[in-house]
Amino acid sequence: MKTLRSFILSLAVIACGSLFAQESQKDLERISKNHGEYYFTLNVQQPSEIQTISQFCSVDNFDGKTKVTCYAGLEQYQNLLRQGYQPTLMMPPSLQVKAEMWDGNDRANYDWDAYPTYEAYEAMMYQFGTDHPDKCEILTLGTLESGRKILVARLNNGETEGKPKFLYTSTIHGDETTGWIMMLRLIDYLLENPNEPEVQNVMDNIDLFIGPLANPDGTYHAGNNNVNGAWRYNHTNYMDLNRNYADPHGGPHPDGNEYQLETLWFMQLAEDYDFVMGANYHGGSEVVNYPWDNTHTLHADDDWYRLVSREYADLCQQHDSNYMDDLNNGITNGADWYMIGGGRQDYMNGYHQCREVTIECSGNKLVPANTLPMYWDYNKEAIFAFMNQCLYGVHGVVTDSLTGQPIEATITVSGHDDQYSFVSSHLPAGDFHRPIKGGSYSFIFSAEGYCPKMIDVTVADYETVNLNVQLVPGSCILASFGASATQVAMGQGVSFTDESFGDIVAWNWSFEGGTPANSNQQNPTVTYNEVGDFDVTLTITDANGDSQTLTKENYIHVREAYNMQNGTVETCNALFYDAGGPSNNYGNNQNYTMTFKPDTEGSMIRATFSEFSTEANFDYLYIYDGSSANATLIGQYDGSDSPGEVTATNEEGALTFRFTSDQGVTAFGWVATVSCVGDYEPLMLEVTAEPELINEGETSQLNVTVTGGDGNYTYTWEPAETLSNPNIANPVATPTEPETIYKVVVTDGQGSSESGEVTVSIRDWSLQEDGFLPHVYPNPTKGNFTIDMRGAYSYTLCNGVGQQLLSGKAEGKANIEALLAPGVYFLQIIGEDGIKTEKLVIEK
Ligand SMILES: [Zn+2]
Incomplete structure (x- = not known):
C-alpha cells in the first residue's frame, strides 16, 4: 500500500505543481531563507559524527549508513557552512504539498480530511469540553505570546481516583502534523462512541490526557489559516523543543538554552499528574522508537518496551504490510537509530518514570490532507492497544496496616529495577501501576516510617495482577540483591549488588558453586567454574544485631559457553556469544559459520537471544535451519533486530549461524542460550472462561493454554466485537447475548492450527x-x-x-x-x- 500512498501523493503533486517542482539548490536557498528554516542532508563517514553535527543543526533522521537529515535556523545554517560542511538543501517538508484547510464551519460534515485553521482547532478543543462536561475537561497549559494556546483534553468517566494516568501528545515538531489530526480525532471518537467496548474500557479504567498540538507556533508559523510553511522549531527562539528538556543522562539544559514556555508547561503537567505511560507522535518516518535516546544502556524494562512497540507496529501492519516498517520492521531502540539529548521521551522516563515512547507515524511530515483518514484507520487499533498496556502488569493500593489510610510508597523490583524504572504509589488513593514483561518477580514496597515488604509475583503478558499491600509502621531491615548476569558462562565473573533496606553494618554472602564461596563484602564479585544452577544467600545484620536472610534459589545458571567461531558443536545446554564473548565487542571484518546440533537423538536445537546488538545495515547474523549455510535461511538480523527465539525444524535438529562484520564499527554482539526441545508435538488447546456465568454488563476472562507446535502461536478469537483484543491468548469478554460461544483458532509458526471454544452465559435473573x-x-x-x-x-x-x-x-x-x-x-x-x-x- 506504499504504492497507494505515493499514488495519492502524486495526484496532489499534479494538483499543486508549483509547490513541488524540482527546484535548484539556488531556488531552495531562496525558499529556505524566506521560510526561515533550512532542511537539508549531510553525509557522514561514521554514525558517531552525528554527535558533532548536532551542535550545528537539529538532526531529524539517519538512514543508518551515511545520510543525515537536519534542520537549522538561518544563523545555525551559516555557522554550519563556515565549519566547512556541504549540505544539500531540500524543500522544507511543510512546503512539499498543498495543505487543504478547514475553517471550522459545518462541523457535522467535517471528515478529518483537511487541516483545521488555528481558530477551528482551538474552538473544536473547547467544544469537546462544552459538549461533554461529564467526560472531558480541557486543560489550558498556557497561552503563548502569539495568543495561541497549548491545550490538553482530559478524558474519563467522571471518576479518576485509583486509575492509571496516560498521556498522548503530538507535533512537538510543528511541521509533523499527522499525529495531531489523529489525536484530535481520537478525542472525538472517545466522546462520540460511548457504547463501543474499546471506548468504554478506556473511559472506565484510564484517566487519559491527550495534547494534540504541542507546538502551535511552529505549526502555524506562516499564519493561523495555513499549515503550509509550518516550522519544526518553535516560533520565538528557533528552538527544537524536543532537545529542550532536562535529560536524565545529560542533566538540565542539555541544549545550552533556557527552557522554552512550551517545555516548562509540559514539565509542569508531568509534575502535576503521575503518568504511568505515554507516547509522543512525530512524523518523517514510520517507526516506534523506545528508550533510551541518549544512552546505549538498555532500559530496565527493555523487554517490555520491545513487546509493546512490536505490538504497535504489528497492529498497523495488519492494515498495510508496508506501513510502520522502518528500521527493524517498525521498531527501534532510540540510541541505536541516532542519539539525541534533551528529548521528551527520556525526560518522561528518567524524571517521572512515565513509560513513554516516540511514534513516528508517517514517512512524509505533511501528508496530503485526503490521506489523513487512512492514517487513522491504520493506527486506530494500535492506539487503543498501546493505551490498554497501562492496565496490564501489577497494580494495587498501598495502605497503613493500622489506620487503613493510603500511603505514598516506592515500589521496586528486586534485582531488576534501576534508578529510573521503579514506580510509586500516589495519594489520594495510594494506587500504583507497574506495567512489566511477563515473568516472576520479587516486588519490594517501602515508605519512610514503615517496614519494607517483599512480595513474590508472577504475571503474564496482557495479564493484570492486583496486589493490595499493607505496610506496618516502624523501622525494619529487608534483604535484597541483584546480579550483573544470571545466565553465566563457565569461568565468568558475576558482580552482586546489595539492594537491602535499613542501616546494615554486616553482609554475609554464600555462593553455591562460586569462588569465593563466601564473602563479607557489600558488593562482591564471584567466579563460577562449574556447570549448574546455583543458589545465592545473603544475610544482613544491622547495628542492633537484628539480621535477615534472603536465598534466591537456582538464581545463577552456569553453562558451557561458545563464542562465535568456525565449527560444529553438539550440545543441549550452552550459552552462545559473538566472537567477543560475554563482555567484549565482536571484531571487524569477521566471517564465521558455526553449527549447533543436539546431543540427544530426536531433539531440536532452540536458540533464545536475550541481548542482541550489531552495527545496523553493516554487520549481520544469518540463521539457517540445518547443519550448513546451504540450508533454508530462517532470517538475517542486524542492529537491535533480535532473532528472539529460533527453533530448528529439520531432521538433524541443527541450526547454523553465520556472522559477517565490515571494517570500522563494531558492537556488543549477542547473548543467547542454546537448548533442545523434543520432537514436534501436535497442538493441544485448553480453553477457559472465568467466570462462565456472569451478570449482564460484567466481564469474563477468556484464556487459551496451548501445548505442542513450535511455540510461535498466533490467536484469532470470534466473535471479536465483544473482546478486548481478539488476537491474544487471554482477551477479556464483555458479551451481550444470553449465550456467546467464543471460538479460538491457534496457529503456530509452522502453519499448523487447532481450534477450541468456550461458552459464556449471562445469568437470567x-x-x-x-x-x-x-x-x-x-x-x-x-x-x-x-x-x-x-x-x-x-x-x-x-x-x-x-x-x-x-x-x-x-x-x-x-x-x-x-x-x-x-x-x-x-x-x-x-x-x-x-x-x-x-x-x-x-x-x-
Ligand atoms: Zn519529530
Whole structure:
C-alpha cells in the first residue's frame, strides 16, 4: 500500500505543481531563507559524527549508513557552512504539498480530511469540553505570546481516583502534523462512541490526557489559516523543543538554552499528574522508537518496551504490510537509530518514570490532507492497544496496616529495577501501576516510617495482577540483591549488588558453586567454574544485631559457553556469544559459520537471544535451519533486530549461524542460550472462561493454554466485537447475548492450527425462584438504602479502587446506613443462588 500512498501523493503533486517542482539548490536557498528554516542532508563517514553535527543543526533522521537529515535556523545554517560542511538543501517538508484547510464551519460534515485553521482547532478543543462536561475537561497549559494556546483534553468517566494516568501528545515538531489530526480525532471518537467496548474500557479504567498540538507556533508559523510553511522549531527562539528538556543522562539544559514556555508547561503537567505511560507522535518516518535516546544502556524494562512497540507496529501492519516498517520492521531502540539529548521521551522516563515512547507515524511530515483518514484507520487499533498496556502488569493500593489510610510508597523490583524504572504509589488513593514483561518477580514496597515488604509475583503478558499491600509502621531491615548476569558462562565473573533496606553494618554472602564461596563484602564479585544452577544467600545484620536472610534459589545458571567461531558443536545446554564473548565487542571484518546440533537423538536445537546488538545495515547474523549455510535461511538480523527465539525444524535438529562484520564499527554482539526441545508435538488447546456465568454488563476472562507446535502461536478469537483484543491468548469478554460461544483458532509458526471454544452465559435473573432477585433502593440515594431479597445473604460495599467500606450479613429486608461521600460505589450481594454486583450512586 506504499504504492497507494505515493499514488495519492502524486495526484496532489499534479494538483499543486508549483509547490513541488524540482527546484535548484539556488531556488531552495531562496525558499529556505524566506521560510526561515533550512532542511537539508549531510553525509557522514561514521554514525558517531552525528554527535558533532548536532551542535550545528537539529538532526531529524539517519538512514543508518551515511545520510543525515537536519534542520537549522538561518544563523545555525551559516555557522554550519563556515565549519566547512556541504549540505544539500531540500524543500522544507511543510512546503512539499498543498495543505487543504478547514475553517471550522459545518462541523457535522467535517471528515478529518483537511487541516483545521488555528481558530477551528482551538474552538473544536473547547467544544469537546462544552459538549461533554461529564467526560472531558480541557486543560489550558498556557497561552503563548502569539495568543495561541497549548491545550490538553482530559478524558474519563467522571471518576479518576485509583486509575492509571496516560498521556498522548503530538507535533512537538510543528511541521509533523499527522499525529495531531489523529489525536484530535481520537478525542472525538472517545466522546462520540460511548457504547463501543474499546471506548468504554478506556473511559472506565484510564484517566487519559491527550495534547494534540504541542507546538502551535511552529505549526502555524506562516499564519493561523495555513499549515503550509509550518516550522519544526518553535516560533520565538528557533528552538527544537524536543532537545529542550532536562535529560536524565545529560542533566538540565542539555541544549545550552533556557527552557522554552512550551517545555516548562509540559514539565509542569508531568509534575502535576503521575503518568504511568505515554507516547509522543512525530512524523518523517514510520517507526516506534523506545528508550533510551541518549544512552546505549538498555532500559530496565527493555523487554517490555520491545513487546509493546512490536505490538504497535504489528497492529498497523495488519492494515498495510508496508506501513510502520522502518528500521527493524517498525521498531527501534532510540540510541541505536541516532542519539539525541534533551528529548521528551527520556525526560518522561528518567524524571517521572512515565513509560513513554516516540511514534513516528508517517514517512512524509505533511501528508496530503485526503490521506489523513487512512492514517487513522491504520493506527486506530494500535492506539487503543498501546493505551490498554497501562492496565496490564501489577497494580494495587498501598495502605497503613493500622489506620487503613493510603500511603505514598516506592515500589521496586528486586534485582531488576534501576534508578529510573521503579514506580510509586500516589495519594489520594495510594494506587500504583507497574506495567512489566511477563515473568516472576520479587516486588519490594517501602515508605519512610514503615517496614519494607517483599512480595513474590508472577504475571503474564496482557495479564493484570492486583496486589493490595499493607505496610506496618516502624523501622525494619529487608534483604535484597541483584546480579550483573544470571545466565553465566563457565569461568565468568558475576558482580552482586546489595539492594537491602535499613542501616546494615554486616553482609554475609554464600555462593553455591562460586569462588569465593563466601564473602563479607557489600558488593562482591564471584567466579563460577562449574556447570549448574546455583543458589545465592545473603544475610544482613544491622547495628542492633537484628539480621535477615534472603536465598534466591537456582538464581545463577552456569553453562558451557561458545563464542562465535568456525565449527560444529553438539550440545543441549550452552550459552552462545559473538566472537567477543560475554563482555567484549565482536571484531571487524569477521566471517564465521558455526553449527549447533543436539546431543540427544530426536531433539531440536532452540536458540533464545536475550541481548542482541550489531552495527545496523553493516554487520549481520544469518540463521539457517540445518547443519550448513546451504540450508533454508530462517532470517538475517542486524542492529537491535533480535532473532528472539529460533527453533530448528529439520531432521538433524541443527541450526547454523553465520556472522559477517565490515571494517570500522563494531558492537556488543549477542547473548543467547542454546537448548533442545523434543520432537514436534501436535497442538493441544485448553480453553477457559472465568467466570462462565456472569451478570449482564460484567466481564469474563477468556484464556487459551496451548501445548505442542513450535511455540510461535498466533490467536484469532470470534466473535471479536465483544473482546478486548481478539488476537491474544487471554482477551477479556464483555458479551451481550444470553449465550456467546467464543471460538479460538491457534496457529503456530509452522502453519499448523487447532481450534477450541468456550461458552459464556449471562445469568437470567427472571428465571431465579420468586423473590430471589435483590432489590436495592433508592438508587441513587442520599446515604441510606435498603436491600430486599429472599433468604440469607452477605453484602459488601466497595469504592472505585476496590477498597472495602462496609460489609454485613442479613436475611430478607435490610436497611443500611452508609455515611459516605457522594460518588459511585459497588455493592456486591452474595446469596445462595449467586452473586450480584450493583452500582450504587450516593448523591449530595
Ligand atoms: Zn519529530
